Amino acid sequence: MKFGRKKELETTIESGENAIANKEVEGLSQGQIVLRRFLRHRAAVISLSVITGILLFVFSSLDMKIGPFQYRGWWKFGIDDLPELRYGDCPGGTVGCPTISVIPKFLGGNGISLGEHPFGQDDIGRDYFALVMKGTQRSVMVMVVIGLFAATIGTIVGAVAGYFRGTVDNVLMRFTDFIITIPSVVIGSVIGARIGNLGAGVLAVYLGLFAWTGLSRLVRGEFLKLRELEFVDAARVAGASTRRIIFKHILPNAVGVIIVSVTLLLSGAILLETALSYLGFGVVPPDVSLGLLISQYQDAFTTRPWLFWYPGLFIISIALSINFIGDGLRDAFDPRQRRRLSKKDKARAKQITREQAKVE
Amino acid sequence: MLAYIVRRLGVLAVILFGSSFILFNMAAIAGDPIGELRLSNDPRAQQEIIDLTNRLRLDVPPPLRYFIWLKGVLGVFTGNPDFGLTRDNMSVSHEIASAIPVTIRLVTAATFVAIILGIALGVTSALRQYTRFDYSMTFFAFLLYSLPIFWVAVLLKQFLAIKFNDFLSHSTVHRNSILIFSLMSAIFWGSIFGRARKTFWITFMSAALGTASLLLFMNSLEWYTNPRLGPITVFILSVGIAFGVTHLSVGLSNKTALYASLTMSGLTLVTYFPIQRLFTPNSTFLQMVLLAIITIIVATFVSFFFGRIDRGPLIRTTILTAFLSASLIITDKYMRTWQPYIQEDAINYRPVPTIGQVSDLLPKEDYWIRTLDILIHLFLPTIALTLISFAGYTRFSRGTLLEVLNQDYIRTARAKGLTERTVIMRHAFRNTLIPLTTIIVVDFAGIIGGAIITERVFGWYGMGTLFNRAIQGQDLNLLMGVFFLTASLSVLANLIADLLYSALDPRIRVGAGK
Numbered sequence: 001m002k003f004g005r006k007k008e009l010e011t012t013i014e015s016g017e018n019a020i021a022n023k024e025v026e027g028l029s030q031g032q033i034v035l036r037r038f039l040r041h042r043a044a045v046i047s048l049s050v051i052t053g054i055l056l057f058v059f060s061s062l063d064m065k066i067g068p069f070q071y072r073g074w075w076k077f078g079i080d081d082l083p084e085l086r087y088g089d090c091p092g093g094t095v096g097c098p099t100i101s102v103i104p105k106f107l108g109g110n111g112i113s114l115g116e117h118p119f120g121q122d123d124i125g126r127d128y129f130a131l132v133m134k135g136t137q138r139s140v141m142v143m144v145v146i147g148l149f150a151a152t153i154g155t156i157v158g159a160v161a162g163y164f165r166g167t168v169d170n171v172l173m174r175f176t177d178f179i180i181t182i183p184s185v186v187i188g189s190v191i192g193a194r195i196g197n198l199g200a201g202v203l204a205v206y207l208g209l210f211a212w213t214g215l216s217r218l219v220r221g222e223f224l225k226l227r228e229l230e231f232v233d234a235a236r237v238a239g240a241s242t243r244r245i246i247f248k249h250i251l252p253n254a255v256g257v258i259i260v261s262v263t264l265l266l267s268g269a270i271l272l273e274t275a276l277s278y279l280g281f282g283v284v285p286p287d288v289s290l291g292l293l294i295s296q297y298q299d300a301f302t303t304r305p306w307l308f309w310y311p312g313l314f315i316i317s318i319a320l321s322i323n324f325i326g327d328g329l330r331d332a333f334d335p336r337q338r339r340r341l342s343k344k345d346k347a348r349a350k351q352i353t354r355e356q357a358k359v360e
Numbered sequence: 361m362l363a364y365i366v367r368r369l370g371v372l373a374v375i376l377f378g379s380s381f382i383l384f385n386m387a388a389i390a391g392d393p394i395g396e397l398r399l400s401n402d403p404r405a406q407q408e409i410i411d412l413t414n415r416l417r418l419d420v421p422p423p424l425r426y427f428i429w430l431k432g433v434l435g436v437f438t439g440n441p442d443f444g445l446t447r448d449n450m451s452v453s454h455e456i457a458s459a460i461p462v463t464i465r466l467v468t469a470a471t472f473v474a475i476i477l478g479i480a481l482g483v484t485s486a487l488r489q490y491t492r493f494d495y496s497m498t499f500f501a502f503l504l505y506s507l508p509i510f511w512v513a514v515l516l517k518q519f520l521a522i523k524f525n526d527f528l529s530h531s532t533v534h535r536n537s538i539l540i541f542s543l544m545s546a547i548f549w550g551s552i553f554g555r556a557r558k559t560f561w562i563t564f565m566s567a568a569l570g571t572a573s574l575l576l577f578m579n580s581l582e583w584y585t586n587p588r589l590g591p592i593t594v595f596i597l598s599v600g601i602a603f604g605v606t607h608l609s610v611g612l613s614n615k616t617a618l619y620a621s622l623t624m625s626g627l628t629l630v631t632y633f634p635i636q637r638l639f640t641p642n643s644t645f646l647q648m649v650l651l652a653i654i655t656i657i658v659a660t661f662v663s664f665f666f667g668r669i670d671r672g673p674l675i676r677t678t679i680l681t682a683f684l685s686a687s688l689i690i691t692d693k694y695m696r697t698w699q700p701y702i703q704e705d706a707i708n709y710r711p712v713p714t715i716g717q718v719s720d721l722l723p724k725e726d727y728w729i730r731t732l733d734i735l736i737h738l739f740l741p742t743i744a745l746t747l748i749s750f751a752g753y754t755r756f757s758r759g760t761l762l763e764v765l766n767q768d769y770i771r772t773a774r775a776k777g778l779t780e781r782t783v784i785m786r787h788a789f790r791n792t793l794i795p796l797t798t799i800i801v802v803d804f805a806g807i808i809g810g811a812i813i814t815e816r817v818f819g820w821y822g823m824g825t826l827f828n829r830a831i832q833g834q835d836l837n838l839l840m841g842v843f844f845l846t847a848s849l850s851v852l853a854n855l856i857a858d859l860l861y862s863a864l865d866p867r868i869r870v871g872a873g874k
Contacts, residue, residue: 174374175378177375178375178379178382179379181375181376181379181847182379182847185812185813186383186843189831190390190839191386191390193390267506271506274508275509275510275813278510279813291508294511295510298510301514301518302518302522305518308511308514312511315506316507316511320502320505323505323506324502327498327502
């Protein structure tokens with residue numbers, strides 16, 4: 001008896017849920033629906049603000065030269081400054097320990113303060129905060145360049161293969177297969193070992209030239225599906241050119257797949273860059289990157305762990321935030337995704353069902 | 361079907377040809393093997409340049425040199441493949457042959473642990489969808505995705521190896537640590553089993569008390585320097601295994617299966633002492649395999665004796681119980697080897713190594729000490745590899761199970777009045793395993809060449825190290841040899857995965873309609 005009533009309740013709630021779902025999207029464009037869904041994904045929104053915060057913080061900290069403009073960062077040291085190495089008051093007789101303090105006085109700490117060198121100093125006294133900032137800038141830059149190149153090439157290759165099918169598709173996809181078979185670390189190492197010393201930018205471009213394969217397969221699949229739909233026929237009958245059909249009609253409908261997979265590609269890219277730099281095939285000294293910092297100071301872990309903690313902290317927070325944003329985007333673009341209803345919504349659902357019953 | 365396989369093999373050959381051609385030329389253009397020698401003023405350098413040029417055929421331009429290499433590789437079909445020579449005039453095939461066992465040893469355990477743990481946690485998390493447990497598992501999985509392995513490895517070295525070795529010197533768990541461990545296990549088990557508030561607190565308290573008393577008990581026995589299970593504990597655990605396995609596979613209501621499994625637990629207790637005599641310092645791996653086979657045969661006999669009808673599930677349950685119980689006995693033996701092991705001069709009470717694949721100074725006679733040494737050296741790399749790969753399995757099995765649970769046949773199974781255990785274990789879980797099998801096959805092939813960073817951090821000499829050496833020394837033949845092997849394995853694994861998929865799932869037919 002109890003079971004039967006529960007079942008009945010569930011059915012009524014379900015029809016109410018549908019009513020809510022329909023009412024919610026009434027009169028909204030696709031973009032607005034996606035935005036709403038994304039904003040409801042709490043972890044993704046938090047991650048988005050965290051990563052925005054990190055990027056603003058990191059990129060405003062150091063002096064930068066953009067063409068003729070000279071930007072002065074808010075941090076007092078650069079990576080080439082050699083302040084005096086701090087010693088004497090560090091635990092275990094080490095040198096250059098961090099001066100940052102986050103435990104407030106009433107909890108028995110030293111109060112919240114940055115001090116002279118919040119992240120400590122390296123062997124020769126360079127400010128580690130400045131180094132970590134510079135390293136993060138490098139790693140993020142490499143990540144973004146890889147992402148841009150991979151997204152552009154992957155989308156174009158996938159779109160062309162999926163739209164034209166036949167021989168074009170066969171040739172492009174076999175070429176993709178060739179590159180997919182070679183693991184990214186192998187490609188990265190082969191390239192990086194040779195051109196790593198040409199600078200991080202060149203390295204990133206080359207890596208981007210090989211990172212598009214997964215994306216192009218996804219885009220191709222999406223295009224194969226979309227090109228059979230009626231609106232494409234309609235556009236063709238109306239006399240739209242091939243380029244117009246691809247870019248104006250099909251591509252906007254495939255943008256969800258592209259955005260999600262590019263996001264996840266970005267978090268893979270930052271890990272690839274750090275791994276390559278760690279192996280010595282990526283960014284090379286005197287340039288700085290997060291993986292390189294970890295690689296240079298890993299032996300110092302037992303005596304001076306801060307040289308190891310802070311770069312890792314930045315890698316993880318960036319990669320983690322991007323993964324969560326990707327998760328949120330996937331949920332937002334997935335039309336099958338139904339959100340979980342809160343208690344309040346369930347009450348409202350019941351209310352709506354009851355009203356509908358009355359009308360009938 | 362045969363035509364399909366042949367066609368696919370043809371495509372694979374083309375892909376391998378294409379990708380090796382691309383990599384060969386890329387690597388040849390990127391790295392000049394005699395670049396450094398050219399800058400040298402040493403008269404011997406000149407001679408070496410000539411030697412290398414002759415040996416590696418550097419006078420031929422890369423696209424043509426590729427075909428020289430290819431000709432050697434195609435010797436696979438005539439029975440004598442020639443992968444060329446390394447810079448140091450060693451045979452590439454020889455180098456690879458000595459590296460493969462090391463890599464396999466390194467990654468096998470990690471892959472198994474990652475798969476089993478990943479699936480278990482993924483399934484649990486799907487069955488508890490939208491609970492705190494599910495959310496924490498999701499967070500945990502994303503965190504693991506975002507961890508660079510070299511960073512994790514250094515942390516593990518510090519906290520699991522060095523700190524644990526320090527801990528062994530006084531070998532009691534501190535009061536605060538007991539508190540923390542108990543709390544952690546309480547939260548973990550509580551969030552899995554506690555759906556209602558009451559069950560949550562009951563599980564929470566019993567898990568906390570259980571962990572705390574276990575740790576205190578182990579403290580009082582000095583268990584960490586002298587661990588053992590003993591016949592009684594082995595028996596109790598084995599009875600627990602019997603109940604657990606029966607519950608998950610056929611349900612406790614199936615008395616025949618339960619009694620058959622419990623018989624295996626009884627046999628474990630009876631054979632505990634006789635088997636100890638077999639464990640001599642001269643034991644061999646072959647003996648262990650024989651023991652495993654005997655265990656399986658005995659279990660099959662016992663289940664035949666018990667069951668008249670529906671023997672399949674019964675035999676499976678009994679064999680699984682017997683196998684797990686037997687591994688308890690082996691574990692016990694290794695625990696007893698622990699104390700003599702850490703007292704060896706080569707070990708000197710600091711057993712967990714941070715680097716290397718075996719202790720060189722250890723006397724080689726005793727089978728148990730020798731294998732324990734290998735296992736201990738596997739400890740850290742296995743954890744590191746497991747941590748980064750098991751997140752994928754968790755997410756994948758969670759997603760697949762959720763999808764399967766929405767299928768009509770699950771609703772049918774429920775509507776027939778089957779128990780929830782049958783619905784989950786027989787109908788849902790088995791269908792979840794189909795797509796999982798295919799990614800497992802591909803992963804297995806991928807890891808043979810994939811542990812490049814792990815090998816570097818932990819100082820192992822496997823395929824990853826060969827690869828590293830090839831890149832750093834601009835050793836083209838070595839690089840191509842490693843690549844050719846890993847790439848062929850990975851494309852073959854993809855083919856096997858597709859065939860397996862169609863064998864497991866009758867809805868999928870490969871090569872149909874073409």
